[in-house]
Amino acid sequence: MTSRPVAMTDDLIDQQTLDDLRTGRWPVREEIEPQSAQRLWDNVDGGWTGPLATAAVSIYIRKVVYKCTGCHEASQHPGQVSDHITSVRLTGERHRRARIKVELRGQEPVQMCSACGAMFSPRKNAGYKHLENIKILAPAHKEAREERILRFSLGPPSAKAEVVPA
Ligand SMILES: [Zn+2]
Numbered sequence: 687m688t689s690r691p692v693a694m695t696d697d698l699i700d701q702q703t704l705d706d707l708r709t710g711r712w713p714v715r716e717e718i719e720p721q722s723a724q725r726l727w728d729n730v731d732g733g734w735t736g737p738l739a740t741a742a743v744s745i746y747i748r749k750v751v752y753k754c755t756g757c758h759e760a761s762q763h764p765g766q767v768s769d770h771i772t773s774v775r776l777t778g779e780r781h782r783r784a785r786i787k788v789e790l791r792g793q794e795p796v797q798m799c800s801a802c803g804a805m806f807s808p809r810k811n812a813g814y815k816h817l818e819n820i821k822i823l824a825p826a827h828k829e830a831r832e833e834r835i836l837r838f839s840l841g842p843p844s845a846k847a848e849v850v851p852a
């Protein structure tokens with residue numbers, strides 16, 4: 687369903703434009719003929735964009751992003767997702783024997799992570815959620831890698847987003 691991307695700089699589409707596109711704000715600035723408006727599937731967010739003008743479609747359909755195979759993390763810049771994977775793994779290692787200690791800060795009890803020293807409000811039980819989160823994320827990143835994919839395609843992929851050769 688997707689076309690092969692041509693060489694393109696990452697600066698062509700900035701994050702704001704991507705955000706605008708996602709929220710459907712971007713096309714408002716341009717007159718779109720109803721019959722020419724097309725939606726694209728966002729392979730990172732897993733949803734349809736708003737209606738796009740033909741000129742926009744031809745640009746977005748070639749957009750390449752780097753995605754984490756272990757979670758929804760994605761970046762326009764190569765290497766950032768690899769760094770993210772390394773950091774999630776290290777955090778997992780570091781928290782292997784972590785526990786939550788309750789301490790007093792002044793009059794206020796706080797939950798403190800024994801591994802990283804982060805402090806959390808006991809009211810929302812955020813300290814335990816911090817540990818639970820890491821317990822879920824770390825194993826999911828054991829085999830994770832940075833994948834170069836097309837950000838948008840004409841429809842949802844049947845199985846997996848097409849991997850673009852580097
Ligand atoms: Zn990830």
Ligand SMILES: [Zn+2]
Nearest residue numbers: 799801802804
């Ligand atoms: Zn921690």
